[in-house]
Structures are given as structure tokens and as C-alpha cells.
Amino acid sequence: MTEIIEQNLFFIVTGIIIGIIGIIIQRTRSYSMIAGFNTMSAEKRKTVDIEKVAIALRNAFILLGVVWISIPVISDLLGYGKIKLWLLIGLHFMILTLLIILVNTQSKYKK
Numbered sequence: 138m139t140e141i142i143e144q145n146l147f148f149i150v151t152g153i154i155i156g157i158i159g160i161i162i163q164r165t166r167s168y169s170m171i172a173g174f175n176t177m178s179a180e181k182r183k184t185v186d187i188e189k190v191a192i193a194l195r196n197a198f199i200l201l202g203v204v205w206i207s208i209p210v211i212s213d214l215l216g217y218g219k220i221k222l223w224l225l226i227g228l229h230f231m232i233l234t235l236l237i238i239l240v241n242t243q244s245k246y247k248k
Contacts, residue, residue: 145209148225152205159198163191186248190240197236204228 142149162170168187169175171194177185205225212221240246 141210141213145213148209148221149206152202154202155205156199156202159195159202162198163195166191184248186246189246193236193240193246197232201229201232204232 161167168191171187171190174182174185174187174190208224208228209218209221212218212224217224
């Protein structure tokens with residue numbers, strides 16, 4: 138088990154950093170780090186419930202962190218180590234795509 142953790146240390150550290158970044162953005166109200174919000178006009182900013190968007194972003198980043206930690210370890214334990222990077226890339230883009238779709242289509246993120 139320690140051998141698998143040592144082999145996947147990069148992925149584990151990356152997952153922890155991704156999760157921490159999500160928490161920092163939401164807790165410190167660093168909304169300027171959210172893509173597109175910084176360049177919105179003042180009128181358009183008033184229509185966005187940025188606190189709910191930040192919570193959704195935090196949750197997505199924590200989920201991404203868990204994916205970055207668990208997929209490499211589980212795939213190595215099951216003997217699918219050669220496809221772990223492809224699984225990570227696929228799940229990463231799938232989660233981010235779902236986040237973008239949810240935030241842009243659901244009315245709870247708008248005022």
C-alpha cells in the first residue's frame with residue numbers, strides 16, 4: 138500500500154491542493170478568481186448570486202480533489218494503472234462541464 142501511495146504522491150498532493158483552492162475561493166470571498174466574473178459589467182454582476190456560485194465551485198473543487206486522490210490509488214490497486222491518467226482527464230472535464238452547465242442553466246444562481 139505504501140508503494141502505491143508513493144507512486145501516486147503527485148496525484149494525492151494535486152488533489153489536496155485543488156480541494157484547498159476551492160475552499161479558499163469560497164471562504165475568503167475571492168470572487169475575482171472565478172472566471173468571467175471579474176470582467177462582467179456592474180449590471181450583469183447584480184444578476185448573479187456569486188455566493189451560491191462560489192459554493193458550487195467549492196463543492197466541484199472538493200469533488201475534483203477527491204477524484205485526483207482516489208482514481209490513481211484505486212486504479213493501481215485494481216491493476217488498471219495504465220489508464221488512470223485517462224480516467225482522471227475524463228472525470229475532470231466531465232465534472233467541470235457539469236458545473237458550467239448547472240451554474241448557467243439553474244435559476245438558483247441568478248438573483
